[in-house]
Amino acid sequence: MKTSEKKEVKKRERKEDPQRVKNIKFHILAIFCIILFCVSICPVTLQNDTYYTIKIGEHIINTKTVDMQDPFSWHELPYTYPHWAYDVMIYLIYNIGGFLGIFISTIVFACILGVLMYCTNYKISKNKFISFAITIGGMFLIKDYIAARAQLVTFILLELTILLIENFLEKKKVGYAIGIIIVSTAIANLHCAVWPFFFVIFLPYIAEYLIFTVIDAQPIYRIRRKYYDIRIKNYNKKIEKEADEENKKVLDDKLKRGITSKEKFEQKNVKILSSREAKRKEPYKIRYNKNKNAKWLILIMIICAFTGILTPLGDTPYTYLYKTMKGNTTQSISEHLPLTLINDKEMLVVLTATLALLIFTDTKIRLKDLFMFAGLTLLMFMTRRQESMLILFGSAVIATLITQLFTKYDSKGLKEFEDIAVSSLGTIAIVLLIVLLSVIETKPKLDDKFVNPATYPVDAAKYIKENLDVNSIRLFNEYNYGSYLLFEGIPVFIDSRADLYAPEFNGVKGKDGKYEGQDIFSDYINTSNISKYYENTFNTYEITHVILYKNSKLNLFLSRNDKYKELYSDKKFVIYERD
Numbered sequence: 001m002k003t004s005e006k007k008e009v010k011k012r013e014r015k016e017d018p019q020r021v022k023n024i025k026f027h028i029l030a031i032f033c034i035i036l037f038c039v040s041i042c043p044v045t046l047q048n049d050t051y052y053t054i055k056i057g058e059h060i061i062n063t064k065t066v067d068m069q070d071p072f073s074w075h076e077l078p079y080t081y082p083h084w085a086y087d088v089m090i091y092l093i094y095n096i097g098g099f100l101g102i103f104i105s106t107i108v109f110a111c112i113l114g115v116l117m118y119c120t121n122y123k124i125s126k127n128k129f130i131s132f133a134i135t136i137g138g139m140f141l142i143k144d145y146i147a148a149r150a151q152l153v154t155f156i157l158l159e160l161t162i163l164l165i166e167n168f169l170e171k172k173k174v175g176y177a178i179g180i181i182i183v184s185t186a187i188a189n190l191h192c193a194v195w196p197f198f199f200v201i202f203l204p205y206i207a208e209y210l211i212f213t214v215i216d217a218q219p220i221y222r223i224r225r226k227y228y229d230i231r232i233k234n235y236n237k238k239i240e241k242e243a244d245e246e247n248k249k250v251l252d253d254k255l256k257r258g259i260t261s262k263e264k265f266e267q268k269n270v271k272i273l274s275s276r277e278a279k280r281k282e283p284y285k286i287r288y289n290k291n292k293n294a295k296w297l298i299l300i301m302i303i304c305a306f307t308g309i310l311t312p313l314g315d316t317p318y319t320y321l322y323k324t325m326k327g328n329t330t331q332s333i334s335e336h337l338p339l340t341l342i343n344d345k346e347m348l349v350v351l352t353a354t355l356a357l358l359i360f361t362d363t364k365i366r367l368k369d370l371f372m373f374a375g376l377t378l379l380m381f382m383t384r385r386q387e388s389m390l391i392l393f394g395s396a397v398i399a400t401l402i403t404q405l406f407t408k409y410d411s412k413g414l415k416e417f418e419d420i421a422v423s424s425l426g427t428i429a430i431v432l433l434i435v436l437l438s439v440i441e442t443k444p445k446l447d448d449k450f451v452n453p454a455t456y457p458v459d460a461a462k463y464i465k466e467n468l469d470v471n472s473i474r475l476f477n478e479y480n481y482g483s484y485l486l487f488e489g490i491p492v493f494i495d496s497r498a499d500l501y502a503p504e505f506n507g508v509k510g511k512d513g514k515y516e517g518q519d520i521f522s523d524y525i526n527t528s529n530i531s532k533y534y535e536n537t538f539n540t541y542e543i544t545h546v547i548l549y550k551n552s553k554l555n556l557f558l559s560r561n562d563k564y565k566e567l568y569s570d571k572k573f574v575i576y577e578r579d
Contacts, residue, residue: 023128025422030132031115033434037136038114040438041143042107044448046099048456048480048496050090050148051487053083054102057091060084066312070500074474074491075520077506080316080499083150085189090148099450106148109156114139116159117395123166125399129418130406136434138395141346143441145388150191157183157190159392161201165297169205172293177300184304192317193324195308197389202301204371209294211367215276216290221269228262287364323505329498330383332525339384347387351377354398363404369397453572456484460547460573464490467567468545476538476546479524485547493541494524528554538578546576 052072059071060081070079081087093101117138121131146152161183168176188195235255239248280288308317330336341348354373357363365373373394379386406414420426451458461484464470470490477485482495498521499505507517523540526532530553537543546564548555550572558564558576568575 022419022422025427026128026132026418029422029427029430030118030128030135033430034114034118034132034135034139035111036431036434036438037441038110038139038146039107040441041139042103042110042146044103044445044450045452045455046102046450047147047149048483049150050102051483052495052497053087053090053148053150054094055091055487056081056084057087057089057094060088061091068313070497072486072491073493073495073500075493075501075506075518077500077518079497080320080505081313082193082316082320082499083189083191084312085186086150086153086191102148103450106146106152109152110139110146113152113156113159116156116163117392120159120163120166121396121399123163124396125403127399127403127406127414129414129421130399130402134395134399134402136437138391141350141391142388151194151388154187154191154194155388155392157187158194158198158201158389161198162393162396165201165205168297168300169291169293172296177296180300181304181307185307185310188308188317189311192308192311192313192320195317196321198304199301200375201393202297204368204375205291205294205297206301207371208366208368209290209297212288212290213295218269224265225262228258228265232258232262283364285358285364286370287366289366289368320499323502324499327499327502327504327521328519329502329521332521333498335385336383339381339387341381344384344387347380347390350391350394350398354394354401357398357401357405361405362408363401365397365401369400373397451484456481457547457573458484459570460568460575461485461488461490463568463575464488464545464547474542474544476541476543478528478548478552493543494520528552530554530557534558544578546578548574548576550574 055072060066066081066084068078068081070077090102090105093105097104114135118131118135121134122128125131125134142155145155161180164176164179164183167173168180184195184198187198232255235251235258239251239255308315311317324330339347341351358365373390376386376390376394380390421430453459464475464485465488474493475485475490476493479494479496479498482492483497485492486495494501501518501520501524503517503519505517506520523532523537527534527537534554534557538546545567546554546558548558550569555574559566559574563579564576565579566574567577
């Protein structure tokens with residue numbers, strides 16, 4: 001039979017395989033439902049970061065360069081452009097479709113993320129239904145992080161990295177390695193603040209490989225065996241040189257005892273190896289799996305470490321995260337603060353359920369999964385924004401544990417449920433359930449606008465542009481809507497690019513290791529919460545005008561100060577001219 005004929009026969013057999021047909025049906029159903037749910041959780045109202053993203057992208061397109069200077073604040077500061085490629089992409093989308101185009105792009109990215117999460121969960125857990133359920137739950141938990149921000153694209157790339165690594169370890173194809181390197185380069189340009197986290201993904205895989213490489217190398221056994229060999233060799237030499245028969249007999253006895261000790265040691269080692277092999281086949285809680293392909297991940301990671309230079313940002317991919325963590329901006333931004341578990345009920349449930357699966361059931365976890373889940377949990381407690389990473393990568397771990405649980409106690413029931421799901425009634429029931437969940441998610445957002453006038457000074461910005469010379473005034477504004485003001489072409493005191501206003505980024509490193517520059521961020525924080533006298537700040541920066549939320553602490557003082565003339569007021573915002 002010819003090769004082409006054999007291929008045709010195999011194709012026909014695959015098409016006629018009923019289980020394969022069921023699998024394809026379930027994958028189609030799962031992906032359709034995931035896309036439907038992902039569309040429903042996408043927010044209509046834009047976040048503050050989106051506004052400066054659009055303007056930075058426009059600036060890069062117009063100047064055709066990443067000039068490392070900020071054009072939007074009147075402070076005249078250097079800027080690192082940490083996600084310049086994403087900014088350009090979002091501006092191009094905005095230029096074509098406006099805010100609607102950005103909203104549609106957010107939906108597309110969210111759907112891609114959901115489908116990738118499902119594929120990764122299925123790849124690792126080997127179960128379709130549980131992967132589908134965990135993906136829906138994971139996307140629900142991560143919905144607060146779904147926004148037109150660079151992090152959404154990096155979520156996709158990081159999830160893709162896990163999938164590529166798993167495929168590489170299984171098949172060791174060069175294409176997967178090249179894909180990982182391309183992803184690293186993309187992250188360094190799209191969101192360099194997250195680029196160091198890309199390497200964290202490798203650590204559990206490499207740590208597992210190195211641990212069992214050391215264990216299998218048996219360093220202690222080799223050292224002791226060498227010790228016995230040297231002793232026996234020395235006894236033999238002494239016996240050959242010894243002329244006295246009585247001394248020879250003593251040395252001969254020692255030699256025999258040494259040989260006996262070595263034999264006992266070898267026998268004991270054989271028992272240890274046998275016991276170790278048995279434990280690997282039937283582990284108590286942690287599954288041991290030394291994948292020989294993991295050693296190539298070390299080389300791939302080293303190559304990826306050089307992709308940070310493939311950007312127009314200089315050394316920014318290597319220094320950005322360090323400077324951010326060294327500064328004080330993380331202490332005042334909510335998503336950077338440590339997680340208080342009692343205030344995050346969803347994550348409390350996730351962690352409790354995971355511990356219950358490990359402790360009270362006969363489930364076993366891969367060592368690399370244990371490293372991954374434990375490491376991400378630690379990062380989450382250090383900074384709450386990392387809960388998104390725990391959900392993204394930890395979902396595959398949880399799916400694997402639940403799959404083991406069902407496989408051990410009710411594998412037939414799970415199989416029957418999957419068969420029901422792909423039946424006509426089952427498919428209708430699942431789709432209706434997802435539609436119901438989607439309606440619940442969508443309903444509160446039906447009246448939402450792309451720009452929320454209760455959060456952003458829409459009318460106040462119009463007043464400023466129509467009645468004030470925006471190029472000559474020095475406007476003091478608040479952090480949360482500074483991005484919208486610069487989007488409207490109004491130079492700002494501060495916006496949500498916190499790094500721009502910290503000395504670690506706008507200053508120079510002194511001899512004492514500290515950065516000397518303008519700490520505008522701290523001045524803003526201390527002034528807005530009245531821990532610093534506002535007149536001192538305003539005098540330092542020569543402030544001429546102030547825009548505030550009406551319910552802000554600072555407004556309580558300015559509204560009673562005769563030096564401040566009220567120029568504009570609406571339900572949410574007020575503008576003062578400073579004498």
